[in-house]
Amino acid sequence: DQQVKQNSPSLSVQEGRISILNCDYTNSMFDYFLWYKKYPAEGPTFLISISSIKDKNEDGRFTVFLNKSAKHLSLHIVPSQPGDSAVYFCAAKDEKLTFGTGTRLTIIP
Amino acid sequence: EAGVAQSPRYKIIEKRQSVAFWCNPISGHATLYWYQQILGQGPKLLIQFQNNGVVDDSQLPKDRFSAERLKGVDSTLKIQPAKLEDSAVYLCASSLVAGNTDTQYFGPGTRLTVL
Numbered sequence: 001d002q003q004v005k006q007n008s009p010s011l012s013v014q015e016g017r018i019s020i021l022n023c024d025y026t027n028s029m030f031d032y033f034l035w036y037k038k039y040p041a042e043g044p045t046f047l048i049s050i051s052s053i054k055d056k057n058e059d060g061r062f063t064v065f066l067n068k069s070a071k072h073l074s075l076h077i078v079p080s081q082p083g084d085s086a087v088y089f090c091a092a093k094d095e096k097l098t099f100g101t102g103t104r105l106t107i108i109p
Numbered sequence: 110e111a112g113v114a115q116s117p118r119y120k121i122i123e124k125r126q127s128v129a130f131w132c133n134p135i136s137g138h139a140t141l142y143w144y145q146q147i148l149g150q151g152p153k154l155l156i157q158f159q160n161n162g163v164v165d166d167s168q169l170p171k172d173r174f175s176a177e178r179l180k181g182v183d184s185t186l187k188i189q190p191a192k193l194e195d196s197a198v199y200l201c202a203s204s205l206v207a208g209n210t211d212t213q214y215f216g217p218g219t220r221l222t223v224l
Contacts, residue, residue, distance in 0.1 A: 004151070034212075041217065043200055043215030043216050046212045046214070049210070089151050089152075096154050097213065098151075098154075099152050101149065101150055
């Protein structure tokens with residue numbers, strides 16, 4: 001029973017364009033959501049988060065949107081840069097952190 | 110500020126052997142987590158410590174996995190005996206406290222291969 005789902009295993013985007021990564025969840029008890037970024041041979045690195053009382057949080061090039069009624073969140077990266085190429089994990093928290101399966105983002109120069 | 114340290118980075122063992130992983134969290138972080146990440150999946154929480162007490166070990170296969178955090182700082186995770194399905198990256202993370210909005214910082218992980 002996967003409570004956090006990232007249905008796109010991979011995504012390729014041209015440099016300078018917008019990257020949109022999606023995440024769906026099923027547990028309505030989740031009240032805090034995070035995005036982590038992972039490079040090969042490194043641990044996940046925290047990127048941005050959002051509380052369930054908000055619908056948008058912005059940090060520089062990164063914006064996370066939360067649609068509670070649809071149980072959906074998305075990460076927007078604009079403009080996309082080659083250094084953004086990594087695996088992105090969506091995570092949701094009630095008592096513990098539950099991760100999605102990840103989306104591999106490739107930025108094409 | 111030094112990050113979360115883990116060792117070894119890689120380990121190859123045969124099934125039924127034992128293995129241990131070590132984690133040193135960020136200085137001052139009270140909460141420590143061990144995750145298992147199987148290839149193609151997201152990290153899954155195995156155990157959470159608050160100082161040297163266990164907060165959540167509901168997903169730890171206790172017949173073969175054990176973990177301890179003596180003195181509330183370093184932690185070790187042991188597998189005895191290992192099975193083929195234990196092949197994964199074992200990630201250690203720490204956070205200042207265990208609050209809902211507290212960020213977890215991850216170490217580089219230990220990649221375990223069981224043959």
